[in-house]
Amino acid sequence: MITLANVRKDYASDVRIGPLDVELPAGGITALVGPNGAGKSTLLTMVGRLLGLDAGTVTIGGYDVTRTPSKQLAKVVSVLRQENHFVTRLTVRQLVGLGRFPHSKGRLTADDERHVSDAIDFLGLHELEGRHLDELSGGQRQRAYVAMVLAQDTPYVLLDEPLNNLDMRHAVGMMQHLRRAADTLGRTVVVVLHDVNFAARYADHVVAMKDGLVVEQGSPAEIMRDDVLSRIFDTPVSVVDGPHGPVACYF
Amino acid sequence: MSTTTARTAGTPDADAAPARRRRGVPWLLLASLGVAALLVASLFTGQYDVVGADDGAWMFAVTRVPRTVALVLAGAAMAVSGLVMQMLTQNRFVEPTTTGTTEWAGLGLLAVTILAPTASIMTRMGVAIVASFVGTMIFFLVLRRITLTSSLVVPVVGIMLGAVVGAFSSYLALATNSLQYVSVWFAGSFTSVFRGQYEPLWVVLVVLVGIVVAADRFTVAGLGRDVATNVGLNHDRVVMLGAGLVAVATGVVAVVVGNLPFVGLVVPNVVALRRGDDLRSNLPWVVVLGVGLVAACDLVGRVIIAPFEVPVSLVLGVVGSLVFITMLVRGRRRG
Structure with a gap:
């Protein structure tokens, strides 16, 4: 609550x-x-x-x-702002992996990788996980951001x-x-x-x-x-x- | 997340992430070999016959080896500094020479030269580092005040800040009759690198280790304050850490070599163009190409008007500004 x-x-x-x-x-x-x-x-x-x-x-x-x-x-708790203009060029998988930062401080364990894969699959991004964010449509990018906060597992x-x-x-x-x-x-x-x-x-x-x-x-x-x-x-x-x-x- | 979501049929979890990395490894090896060849060429380029002359081996150890080691350390330091600055400011056009950091280091050096002409190299280095740090923090403070995050405003602000500091340095130098010192410094060059003078550059290794350890923090900070806070990272602290590491690298290079423009701008951008922005996996590339660029430009500077030398900063300036303009034009076309 x-x-x-x-x-x-x-x-x-x-x-x-x-x-x-x-x-x-x-x-x-x-x-x-x-x-x-x-x-x-x-x-x-x-x-x-x-x-x-x-x-x-x-x-x-x-x-x-x-x-x-x-x-x-x-x-x-994880929170996603409305406007997300990232200059950084990351792949979907790298971005979602950053959602695991609170748990692993960046060095992803096998467990982290599993959470990342689950979040990516959950939002139907499996085919796109190797793409850079700037190569995605607005809707796909929004899903990638949501996958990141879901991977945070809060x-x-x-x-x-x-x-x-x-x-x-x-x-x-x-x-x-x-x-x-x-x-x-x-x-x-x-x-x-x-x-x-x-x-x-x-x-x-x-x-x-x-x-x-x-x-x-x-x-x-x-x-x-x-x-x-x-x-x-x-x-x-x-x-x-x-x-x-x-x-x-x-x- | 619970495991109730089914993984797409038959894909083992483990191979998903490193799949793309496999392709990169031989390229990195090739690039390293190419840079190694440049460094060997650097060892054997020069007027003195290090193979034939009686004291050739001695000359080799006193000038050629230090010069080549300095190329490696300075190139890596400036390239990695640019990478970190670009992450922290979320701006592609930022590096120590477009944020005023280098000018502050120069001002610090000049101040030591005027106030304590007999100061040891360690003292000079310390002052240059502190000045770089102060300058970098001033840049970040100014940056926080302007909400215009247009990608070009940021380096313009940095260059303006740097110009003000540089102008003050020039005035100070003029007033104290040390203008010659300033102009030598601005023309960063490896000509005067020799044994007993270049050793502070080894500090760069400490900076590199620090950046490798904190790589993911910088990547997260590169997504902005909100994303950093969301994953429990103190954004201010990461910025301080990054500015500190960059200041050390810039300060040390400023003392030993001088001003090395554009390395931090060109190298990380070329790497990001091909590989994206994952800092940890980009670091080896940025280091190798940074060393390669500085070594190549230094070699050009040494042979182009042999037996004289052109300062490496001049060659870097020409190459760097061309790449910078290309980036601007391409960026505009894409945007």
Whole structure:
């Protein structure tokens, strides 16, 4: 379980995220949704200790994020930012291998190699493992990054908009990979999603943010309602029944 | 990760990673042999007849061997320094001469020469190293301030910093009547390398070992602060470590040989072009080609206007700037 207690980040005197008091359940997929600038990425990066807190505490599976040594946290939680522009030319396998750094400090053991192979296969990258990242399409590269954080073998995986720049097919594929990571590997996946329909279809738990605060949370069924979504996104939304569950229409 | 995911049928786990490396090994061996041949040529190139003359063996031991050892150590040091700097700044155009590091080493040397003309070579080396480190850290601090990570802004900032420091050095030299010393230093050359003078260069071996040990840290740091933090690595500490190692290498080379431009730029880029950026597996290549480049340029400098010599820095400057411009043009076409 990830617990945020009175967490705050001040950007300017009038722009602040928080105070956030929220519990994200262990297991399954938790989706963070909300309009632009709501603070979803800030929350995620604070939980993943990429961004310092100005107040409050974050605990992940019992570890206090600000007090636990970074090395130790790297075996508990992995986090992937939205924008990843690597100048470095690595092969897929080399990149995924770096995910094993917390365990092996770079010198991969046979066990590490197995984890790397598993992560690569899990995301269907076996054919591409010898390719350099700059020779991949955007969707393949995104999968390689996710393979890296999965190879890190942490119970908690945080992803900031992993569907960014992916077309329909790749976005759906990515969510299916994450679903399987939660179901078959038992990972707790927290993911920032731009499109609330992806959250409705694939998440177990939805946390909605607006103006730096958590305004709603619950099961997809509880969030996928006209009045709730319209209030969160400040725009008229109607939820209709689709073939796989509720679909938000906002065009 | 659990083993529930099935491995693609029949592929043994072990052969997946080293499969590509097999092809590289004979090439590396060939390259090493080629560089070794250059070094042998370096041993026997020069005006003095080391084979025929009575004191030939003595001359050989006092000048030719030190010069060749210095080529190896300095070439490796500058090439590897460039590699580490490029990782830490995530920028392909960075090396000790485009970050101001070399100019700082020069300023440090000049300061010692003015303040303590009788200082031992170890003192001079120490001051040059400290000055290089300070300069490199200043570069990193400035870099952190500018959010424009456009690949060309970074070396431009470094070259500007270096120019300011270089200008200050020139003024200082002019004011203290030691301009000649500065110009000799800027024209890095192996001409004056002899027994009893080049030995500090062996420190480079310590730097190389340090870089091999920390290779994966530098690779991770090359993916940026966030990725480094994610895997539990202290990014600042890795940058400090890298800057320290580069400062030692640059400082030592500055004291013994002088300014060796472009080695750290050309070699790692050529290697990365073919092999990607895995620092650990690239290191042997960067060392071999760095030595090869410096040895080849030194040989050219020695024979082109024999019996006189052209400083190796001049030859490197010509070769390096051509490669640099080619890189820029190619990069633009690709981007």
